Amino acid sequence: MNKQPRVVILGSGPAGLTAAIYLARAGLKPVLYEGTQPGGQLTLTTEVENFPGFVNGIQGGDLMDNTRAQAERFGTEFSWAEIVSTDLSERPFKLHTSEGKDILADVLVIATGATARWLGLESEKRLQGRGVSACATCDGFFFRDLEVAVVGGGDSAIEEATFLTRFASKVTLIHRRDEFRASKVMQARAFKNEKIEILFNKGVEEVLGTDAVTGLRLRDTVTGEESVLKVDGLFLGIGHTPNTAIFGDQLAKDGTGYLITTPGSTHTSIPGVFAAGDVQDSIYRQAITAAGSGCMAALDAEKWLESLEEG
């Protein structure tokens, strides 16, 4: 390819912005579409204490602002638009934006992330980052010797609850039904953990607290009876949805919609399309792993472009 290839990145979380830094420094002038959540999921949280290089932690929003500025410094072009549909059937790939524009890409890095599932309560949204979290690995540390609740009934809820017992003095696992969906092994782990108390047939109606979580208003799903549970934190363990709907069936996905990449690389099922971050990772889901795979996607994309030139 003799002319400058059109390199497009979707997503402005740690994966997309890291890919942008590498691609821009390689002189490939990437164009990055930020979507409706500029900065990605980290903008939903306050203190980030586990991103290497920040001894005293850093606010999630500041980390992403800095990373964006770094990508811009090397020549990344940014657009606020969201991509609403794609045609990956031939190269150049065609992408349609929320502003009604059609854009072409010779290389595409998908870093559209995943969206944690929330209960959808106003009080839950207001207290996000103030005691309400969707990531025990990220925020469990802040609840040392405090009491927390986890909502959910699958493997991930039990995993989050078990992990939180390392910090919290008590973890209440709240589930709407009278039995868990989780595997028997996971259930056994929860039942035998003395720090975990299980509340079946309960739904969360409201997260209580003004500036920080102080408790939950619960409703019994069988009797309708209301009660208040005093807790200092609420963790959602009801899963994540990868943001892959705009690709339809064009790319290989797993049973829950995560993009499948060739092991050890970021190549998707279509040559020239690369995936990085939470959109292809249902396991680690951390800013540093997302950033790491963003770097991998940029290097994979560069090598792929070189191979086109050689061929």
Ligand SMILES: Cc1cc2nc3c(=O)[nH]c(=O)nc-3n(C[C@H](O)[C@H](O)[C@H](O)COP(=O)(O)OP(=O)(O)OC[C@H]3O[C@@H](n4cnc5c(N)ncnc54)[C@H](O)[C@@H]3O)c2cc1C
């Ligand atoms: C409350 C909370 C706290 C967390 N705390 C920590 C922590 O302390 N430490 C840690 O390491 N991790 C933490 N995480 C996890 C971390 O935020 C994620 O692992 C990481 O942000 C994933 O990065 P990503 O770039 O893959 O995607 P995301 O951050 O999810 O970003 C996705 C990007 O894609 C864009 N996008 C989506 N669809 C489109 C589209 N159609 N067109 C264009 N753009 C699109 C969005 O606008 C967004 O910019 C936390 C997560 C949450 C929810």
